[in-house]
Amino acid sequence: MNNKKHQIFVSSTYMDLVETRNKVINSILSLEQFPAGMEMFSAANEQQWSIIQRTIDNSDYYVVIIGHRYGSIEPVSGISYTEREYDYAVNKNIPVLAFIRNRNIATLPTEREQDPELTAKLEKFIEKAKTKMCQFWDDSDDLVAKMQTALFKAFHHNPSIGWIRGDQAASPEMANELARLSRENSELRSELDRYRKNNELPELEILLNNEYKISLIYPEIVDGLIKKMQYQKIKKDEIDEKLLPFIKDEEIEEFNSKIPSIEDIDKFNKNKLEYELITNHSSLLEISIANIGIIKATEIYIDLEFPKEVRVFTEEFLEEIKEPKLEIPINPIFNARKKYMESINPFMKNINHYSNLMRPYKDLGNLFLDTKSSNFQSLSRLSNSYLLNNNGYKKLWVEGNSVSIKITDLLHTREIRLPHKLYISPLQEGEFLINCSMMCEQFKSPKNIEIPVIINKNLLDK
Template identity: 35%
Template sequence: MNAPKRYQIFISSTYSDLIETRKKISEHILSMNHIPAGMEMFSANGKEQWNTIQKSINNSDYYILIIGERYGTISETDGISFTEKEYRYARKIGLPTLCFIPDENYQTTRANRESDPEKIKKLSSLIEEIKGEQLCSLWSSEDDLIHKVSAALYKIFTDEPRTGWIRGDSGDPEVLTKLVNTMEENSQLKKQIQQLEESNKTKLPIISLHINNIDLSDHDLVLKILEPDDLPELKLETVKPNFDKNDIPEDLTPYINDEDITFYNERNPSVQKVDEYNSEMKYFEQVHSISTLLQISNSGEIKANNLSVKITFPDAVEILDAKSIEDIKKPSIYFPTSPIDLAIKRKEDEGKEKNIRGFASHNLFGLSPRSDIQYAHSSHSMIPFLSRSLVNEDCFYISDENSKVIIGRVKGVRQDCISTISHNFKLIPLKKGDFKFTISILCDEFSKWNTREFTLTII
């Protein structure tokens, strides 16, 4: 009696987000007395490993592609994910292919969704390519997927039979049965090992930093360069033209002399000086209008003790402490009194009994800045506290060695807690664009520094 065929079925998908789904599909294929194959047997991250993957696909009878909501690790040589690379190779060699794409009801966790915009675009493009090349099955849950994989395999076994690992006229069913039993035992052992590793895994705190109410574990940091419309206290000056004799009304001619005109024109601020004043004034108001809120949270299951934090910002950000802010003085600019105003005043004072000439001379050579220019200092809160402050031992300060680095010491952060950190600095954005900055965290529960890179967008 001829032994039944045993087909090898290559399972392709992204790994970390669909690991449990892959296991269930593999177990189901084993229960059908067929042989699953896939990335569990090798590490797909290099030329040598890719050669192994190709051999495994070459030795398989059918190819299954399971798409979730991640695009996967990108190959450095091709610029596409290994999952897409496997699919293209299977199609190239003519391997019968079954594709399963999530439908609109498919739900997964945030960690299992793609967050990189470029990868999201690549994933969408791959799905559209697959739909255009062959029929696909839509799935919404693991149970739904297993049912559809099973039905699709039975159909393709009939419609497109393959050679299989044992020919009907020469196979030994006992050998294959032993092989299948061994693989089943191996799968069970792997599951037990994973369960043991999970049970023995040390629980750790999960620390996140929040700046201006932005949780950096979920979002990029956004800072805004304030414009004049955002600064209610900002008063900018405009350039005033030099005075010319032709500008003198006929009735004021006796009251204006050449010295008045020369005095005014020599002291009238240039375009450059007015621009410099306006720039300094905008910077002054921005510094006193911006506040920086710094918080730290622990979403883990245990308390974090004795935290050290190091935040390294790019040159696009200036970090000012209270002393530096105090040293930034409000700018001023002097505009001399217009000869026309002087002439009107002299004409009005003509006929007065005392010190008319002395008074006029005083106005000419002892001029003071315009009285109509008002410079008001507004009161700004340095730090708006949104939750309880940490104890006095906790603090954040600017590094003495690098003005772009903030150092922090926190005695402890309890689990499921977010706390506002006392500090006396402000983050001042200097130029627009996207930049990178890093945050390093160490606590008693970590074996080494945990360093991550984040994106800062300045608008």
């Protein structure tokens, strides 16, 4: 057996088991263990049951000796002190060793219970004790032998905390080692605190229109585009013969020479489409920045690079852009028609004849007739460089199709919505990405993310 000592609480009725109990206590002492029981303590100024509870709490094992008497009744619970001590030890998960005297052993009248009610309680208590580890004994010598054997087994198979001498708890070498480990632990904790402090970072998020993506509607139809087939050269042999007297060859040649080329029409259509999408199909773009980290972010810079399939612009840009124009010559057939109508009887109103006459040429030169030259210009060459500074600590720049943001600081768990008015317009159907770079004074390198852009003719499809 090692130097560990155990406290063993001995519980039993008293008057009928005085000698037996003394032998058990002496046996425990001979094993160099500590016996404990209520006969060793006075109630002092505390209630008796409180002392019993505290003593059992400090014990490593609980031994109950059951004879043929039930014992004194504890007034609060209505059961004997012995049974209540047993129940308390079981509830506290203290290892219990029960020793029950054989029921057929001859005893003195003073050793047996005479009250039938108490006898019934005793038998019920015995049945309860049988559910735990228990042995039966005949006399005190038999009990001591069985108890010692049971305790040895409990020490090895169900070890408890026990007690050791203070001077044996730790050798000087062990004490020094514990001191060293304590210092090392303190240093590691300090280092861990410094590491945590250095790694406490802001966590920035960006929301566009309160979402982590942008969804835009592409229009089904865009007005104002020119069909290439509408601008074919006039062939004299295809003109109605009734109009020929009113059209000169020079007029036909001049018109044919001024018809826009396919390249000019393509260029015009591209700019006209972009103009219509920007002016009539754009959406407000709201930008929100949040710090969901645990410390304040300072000197925040955010760059948003939008794909070429969308256009980002300011109100100032919207006010400055001009509608693309294409110089289109007036169709000479219109003048011929006028002269022809003047030459015929004023009372002739054969509208069907007139309509049929003009049908092959009705689309030529009848678009943008109010346009007096002025060459169109590419929207892609228009300047879209603006500094919006509506707030001293929040700044926003728009350069081409990129947006740059500067925020002086942003507390953790806070979110701000930029007051600057921006707009976004779809230029092509599909799914694209916005490249976003976020940097602040606390970051070692920028945080790069991609924001999806979904452009669809029907948002319900996504």
